[in-house]
Amino acid sequence: MAGGLLLGFSKWLGTTTLSGGIRNIGWIIPTLQTIHILGVAVLFSSAILVDLRVLRVLQRDAPLPEVAQRFLPWIWPVLLVLLASGSLLIVGEPRRTLLNTVFYLKMALLLVALALTASLQRWFTPTGWDSSRGRQVAGRLAAVLSILVWCGILFAGRWIAYTQAG
Amino acid sequence: MRFDQLIALFEGSSVADSIRENDNLFPLIESIHVLAIALVVGSIAAVDLRLLGLAWTSRPVSRVTGGILPLTWCAFTVAALSGALMLISNATKYLANGYLVAKMILIAMAGVNMLAFHFIAARDRLRWDNQVRLPLAARFAGVMSILLWIAVVTCGRWIGFTMKVV
Numbered sequence: 001m002a003g004g005l006l007l008g009f010s011k012w013l014g015t016t017t018l019s020g021g022i023r024n025i026g027w028i029i030p031t032l033q034t035i036h037i038l039g040v041a042v043l044f045s046s047a048i049l050v051d052l053r054v055l056r057v058l059q060r061d062a063p064l065p066e067v068a069q070r071f072l073p074w075i076w077p078v079l080l081v082l083l084a085s086g087s088l089l090i091v092g093e094p095r096r097t098l099l100n101t102v103f104y105l106k107m108a109l110l111l112v113a114l115a116l117t118a119s120l121q122r123w124f125t126p127t128g129w130d131s132s133r134g135r136q137v138a139g140r141l142a143a144v145l146s147i148l149v150w151c152g153i154l155f156a157g158r159w160i161a162y163t164q165a166g
Numbered sequence: 167m168r169f170d171q172l173i174a175l176f177e178g179s180s181v182a183d184s185i186r187e188n189d190n191l192f193p194l195i196e197s198i199h200v201l202a203i204a205l206v207v208g209s210i211a212a213v214d215l216r217l218l219g220l221a222w223t224s225r226p227v228s229r230v231t232g233g234i235l236p237l238t239w240c241a242f243t244v245a246a247l248s249g250a251l252m253l254i255s256n257a258t259k260y261l262a263n264g265y266l267v268a269k270m271i272l273i274a275m276a277g278v279n280m281l282a283f284h285f286i287a288a289r290d291r292l293r294w295d296n297q298v299r300l301p302l303a304a305r306f307a308g309v310m311s312i313l314l315w316i317a318v319v320t321c322g323r324w325i326g327f328t329m330k331v332v
Contacts, residue, residue: 034323038203039315044201045208049234059233062225070222071212101190158197 010094018061022092029092036085040154042078046071047117047150050124054143068124075117096164106156116142173261176254185255192255199248203322205241207315209234217283217308223298228291256329263329269321276314283307 013019022028030128052058053067090097097103120142130136167175180217185191213219216230253260260266287303294300300308 030323030327034320037200037319037323038207041204041208041319042205042211043208044204045212045237048205049209049212049237052237058237059322060227062233083300153203154201155197162193 006098007095012100013091013094018092019091019094022088027076031094031096032089036082036089037126039078039082039085040157043075043082044150044154046074047113047146051122051143051146054120054139065124065127065129066132068120072117072121072124075114079114091165097160100160100164102156102159102163104152107158109149109153109156113146116146116149120146124138173257177257179254181251182254183294185251192252195248195251196321199245199252202241202245203319206238207243207319209241210311211237211313214311215298215305215309217301217304217311219300221296226295227300227304229293260325260327263325265321265324265328269318269325272314272321274316276318277309278313279307279314283311 019114021033049058050068050071053062053064059067121137128141185195189330212221213231213234216223216225216227253266283304287301287307290301294304
């Protein structure tokens with residue numbers, strides 16, 4: 001039922017003028033993908049640099065709240081660029097993503113990553129984020145989870161190309 | 167041994183053969199490559215923004231580079247190795263691809279830019295390490311770095327659209 005609706009929607013979306021334009025002008029899809037990857041680079045690196053600071057791998061001489069406030073806020077405006085370029089890619093080739101389980105896995109992981117980022121951003125304030133041993137352990141677990149989830153998002157993103165429906 | 171003989175040797179190796187034959191190996195290596203490139207570009211961009219006086223200006227340049235560039239180098243190593251594996255799987259075709267050749271030249275230019283910064287612009291670094299506004303040579307290196315890496319990613323994405331390997 002839901003699958004049928006999605007199939008119908010994908011087919012309809014694929015017939016729109018915008019979709020045809022994105023698909024038929026050769027440089028548009030690679031350009032959108034390039035913008036998308038550059039956005040991913042900023043987002044992913046920001047998250048990883050903070051996670052590595054939490055795990056005390058890099059930037060140990062800078063206070064964690066400073067590192068977190070330096071990198072994490074970048075994620076939100078860049079996310080808009082990613083949503084815009086990603087949406088246009090979906091409009092151009094709806095069946096490639098909307099009928100692809102890996103795409104939904106990527107979106108689910110993205111929600112987890114964003115929830116995690118938002119909580120870390122609130123948590124790593126100058127006052128007492130590491131006030132107890134328990135909070136330090138929780139912070140490290142969150143950092144490891146964040147690394148895994150972001151890596152999962154990137155893998156899923158690339159795998160969409162290999163699992164698309166005909 | 168001539169260059170084309172060397173290429174044929176790599177291309178005929180069992181490693182190259184596995185990457186060609188196994189359905190999941192190429193996407194896996196490609197995903198790792200994208201992940202590594204994202205970290206290279208994102209982390210370098212953070213350093214470049216400091217050189218341009220646009221971000222984290224309260225922190226000395228040497229501390230920003232010292233805290234971030236180790237990640238850049240690790241990621242670059244992974245990107246180079248995974249890139250080499252993809253390259254040898256179809257070396258003749260890849261080396262005939264203009265975008266791949268352009269990408270290699272652009273990476274070399276980014277390397278020259280980095281060396282120029284290190285040996286020329288950063289010679290009197292102690293004088294401006296704490297400053298917000300850096301000397302022109304350092305700012306120039308920052309701009310060049312951002313532009314070159316954007317061009318590298320663009321060429322990389324274009325390789326995928328001008329090669330039909332998988």
